[in-house]
Amino acid sequence: MRGIWFWIALVAIFVAGNVLTLTIENTFLFYAGYTVLQFVVLATAWNILGGFTGYVNFGSAAFFAVGAYTSIALQKWLGLPLPLLIVAGGVVAGLIGLGVGFLTLRLRGVFFAIATLALAVVLETVVTNWEYVGGAKGTYVIPPDGMLYFDEFIEGLFAVMLLLALFAVGVAKAINDSRFGRGLAAIRDDEVAAEATGVPTLRLKLISTTVSGALMGIAGAPYPLYVTYVDPVSAFNLTYAVNAIAMPLIGGTTVWFGPVIGALLLGVMQQWLTVVQLFEGAGQELNLLVVGVMLVGFVILAPQGIVGLIRRLFGRRKA
Amino acid sequence: MFSIDLLANAVVAGVLLGGFYAAVALGLTIAFGQLDVVNIAHPIFIIFGSFCTYVAHERLGLDPVVTGVLLMPFFFVIGVALYSVYYSSFERRGDDALRGLAFFFGILFIVEVLLIMTFGVDYRLVETAYIGESIHLGGVGIPFRLLVPFLVAAVMTAGLYFYLSRTFIGRAILAVSQDRLALQLMGADPVRIKRIAFGLALATTAVAGALLIMIQPVEPSVGRLYIGRAFAIVVLGGMTSISGTFVAALLLGVVESLVATFIGPSWAPAVAFGFLLITLAVRPAGLFGR
Numbered sequence: 015m016r017g018i019w020f021w022i023a024l025v026a027i028f029v030a031g032n033v034l035t036l037t038i039e040n041t042f043l044f045y046a047g048y049t050v051l052q053f054v055v056l057a058t059a060w061n062i063l064g065g066f067t068g069y070v071n072f073g074s075a076a077f078f079a080v081g082a083y084t085s086i087a088l089q090k091w092l093g094l095p096l097p098l099l100i101v102a103g104g105v106v107a108g109l110i111g112l113g114v115g116f117l118t119l120r121l122r123g124v125f126f127a128i129a130t131l132a133l134a135v136v137l138e139t140v141v142t143n144w145e146y147v148g149g150a151k152g153t154y155v156i157p158p159d160g161m162l163y164f165d166e167f168i169e170g171l172f173a174v175m176l177l178l179a180l181f182a183v184g185v186a187k188a189i190n191d192s193r194f195g196r197g198l199a200a201i202r203d204d205e206v207a208a209e210a211t212g213v214p215t216l217r218l219k220l221i222s223t224t225v226s227g228a229l230m231g232i233a234g235a236p237y238p239l240y241v242t243y244v245d246p247v248s249a250f251n252l253t254y255a256v257n258a259i260a261m262p263l264i265g266g267t268t269v270w271f272g273p274v275i276g277a278l279l280l281g282v283m284q285q286w287l288t289v290v291q292l293f294e295g296a297g298q299e300l301n302l303l304v305v306g307v308m309l310v311g312f313v314i315l316a317p318q319g320i321v322g323l324i325r326r327l328f329g330r331r332k333a
Numbered sequence: 334m335f336s337i338d339l340l341a342n343a344v345v346a347g348v349l350l351g352g353f354y355a356a357v358a359l360g361l362t363i364a365f366g367q368l369d370v371v372n373i374a375h376p377i378f379i380i381f382g383s384f385c386t387y388v389a390h391e392r393l394g395l396d397p398v399v400t401g402v403l404l405m406p407f408f409f410v411i412g413v414a415l416y417s418v419y420y421s422s423f424e425r426r427g428d429d430a431l432r433g434l435a436f437f438f439g440i441l442f443i444v445e446v447l448l449i450m451t452f453g454v455d456y457r458l459v460e461t462a463y464i465g466e467s468i469h470l471g472g473v474g475i476p477f478r479l480l481v482p483f484l485v486a487a488v489m490t491a492g493l494y495f496y497l498s499r500t501f502i503g504r505a506i507l508a509v510s511q512d513r514l515a516l517q518l519m520g521a522d523p524v525r526i527k528r529i530a531f532g533l534a535l536a537t538t539a540v541a542g543a544l545l546i547m548i549q550p551v552e553p554s555v556g557r558l559y560i561g562r563a564f565a566i567v568v569l570g571g572m573t574s575i576s577g578t579f580v581a582a583l584l585l586g587v588v589e590s591l592v593a594t595f596i597g598p599s600w601a602p603a604v605a606f607g608f609l610l611i612t613l614a615v616r617p618a619g620l621f622g623r
Contacts, residue, residue, distance in 0.1 A: 057378065064431065068431055070430075070431055070434045070435065072373070072434075072438060081462040106453075114507060117613060117614045118610075118614075121613060121617055123430055124371045124431075124434070125428075125568075125613055125617075127371070127434055128371075128373070128561075128564045128609070129371075129609065129610065129613065131373065131560050131561065131564075132560065132561030132565070132606040132609055132610075133606065134557075135557060135558060135560070135561050135603075135605075135606060136561070136602070138602075138605045139599065139600060139602045140602045140603070142599060143597070143600065144576050145447055189346065205532050233550075252442070252445075252554075252557070256438070256439075256442050259435055260435075260439075263432070263435055265433075279457065297447050299449050299450050300450075302442065302446045303443065303446045303447070303450070305442075306439050306442040306443040306446060307439075307443060309435060309439040309442070310436060310439035310440060310443065311437050311440075313422070313436050313439065314418070314422045314434040315501050316428075317432055326601060
């Protein structure tokens with residue numbers, strides 16, 4: 015029964031988000047909300063591989079940018095509508111995840127991590143040299159005036175990202191509860207033992223890499239319409255990679271809601287820091303410094319993240 | 334487009350550049366290959382070394398190579414401290430795979446952001462009297478700004494090679510990389526040895542940083558390009574071998590230089606990744622592995 019309530023809650027949140035777009039006039043909230051939700055997708059996607067399976071992806075920015083650039087290329091070439099761009103972004107990013115996984119996942123886990131780091135540099139090089147999508151100069155994307163029943167385009171985009179975030183969380187929860195998810199957990203806890211007891215480790219790892227990469231691509235696909243100007247430096251920004259790792263590790267990696275907590279907390283905090291400007295000249299860098307310090311602090315002091323802290327607190331109270 | 338002169342120049346420049354890449358990768362061969370500590374923050378310490386060199390040059394007029402050597406003890410101490418934190422927080426708990434990697438990623442990121450906050454994103458360069466000079470042999474030009482780093486890197490490689498094979502501590506480092514338990518049974522403390530070795534690995538980044546800022550202008554995010562390069566060299570060189578690292582570095586330098594000359598400089602960063610993937614897919618033991 016609990017399972018049903020989860021899906022009802024997802025639908026309710028989506029409906030509530032749509033009601034908000036009709037009642038709130040201030041569009042800044044939707045710009046900020048879009049960014050936070052985008053991080054919910056990225057963090058949840060990272061966690062399917064990182065938290066559930068135990069393989070570190072440092073190239074989240076690359077998968078995100080693949081989604082963004084797939085969407086730019088297809089829109090320019092075929093003029094596809096947004097839903098198809100999102101699907102295409104997911105497919106291409108998923109295939110890249112599968113490819114990298116296929117080449118490196120049979121070896122030790124660190125090689126996969128290193129390959130994803132290098133992948134980001136290589137894909138950025140490719141896009142920088144690809145004139146059709148703007149090359150190093152970048153490219154402009156002109157968003158339409160409105161979308162469906164929304165007054166402002168950004169409200170529609172916010173609703174789209176909300177849907178994607180709920181979709182990602184739904185996928186993570188479904189994996190978390192499934193036989194497949196238990197297989198992944200077995201790999202994370204002891205890969206040799208998992209292999210020995212008949213878990214098809216390579217196949218599960220490849221599926222996990224593909225799903226994780228695809229969700230990151232999905233997060234990136236609407237990005238060109240959101241920022242309207244995309245260049246390789248902004249699309250491949252290390253910010254995405256760092257946040258995608260920091261959010262699940264700070265929230266808690268072993269359950270589906272850990273990354274959601276981390277993403278909401280860090281995402282809102284970064285938006286807040288951007289608005290309040292703690293001191294003269296405090297910019298984007300301060301944001302990133304805070305995230306970096308929190309990441310290191312949490313992995314050293316609270317390895318199970320916020321979820322672990324709460325559980326420990328709760329357990330103590332009960333005892 | 335193609336000419337023998339161009340080819341000769343590209344190969345010579347590649348060999349010189351490769352020597353410098355050896356300086357970049359040596360520390361990682363020790364940390365990653367021998368100690369099994371996946372220090373992905375390695376390149377950012379090279380950039381940190383570059384900025385230290387820049388400041389020493391601007392304020393005190395110190396020569397970059399001299400600065401690099403003078404910085405080594407300082408970087409050694411950072412390395413010892415960093416490994417101590419890593420050991421007590423991750424390695425001892427057996428939790429080094431996921432969180433240990435995230436730890437070094439966080440360190441990389443923090444150092445990079447601090448450098449951006451201090452120096453901005455402008456490119457910095459060190460100019461000394463000899464850097465602009467070059468020798469000409471036939472049609473081949475040998476610029477000092479590549480030759481000096483090559484020579485310094487070669488000396489450092491030789492120094493490390495002899496240190497690891499001839500001295501007591503050096504042999505202990507090799508021993509800890511081969512069989513930790515056996516070393517413990519012989520009465521040596523593996524953690525102390527690893528601490529020293531990691532300090533040594535970080536000390537090499539001080540020199541590599543000083544060399545880097547002689548070769549090219551540096552800004553904080555340049556380090557990212559060296560992540561793929563450094564790891565590709567270490568893997569190709571067979572993970573643990575100092576001489577293998579040097580040969581792999583020369584190879585990468587030459588191929589990168591050829592690609593930059595005949596295909597285009599903007600494609601050069603992709604070469605290292607190609608090297609890495611091909612090595613992992615075809616020959617994970619490296620060039621000189623069994």
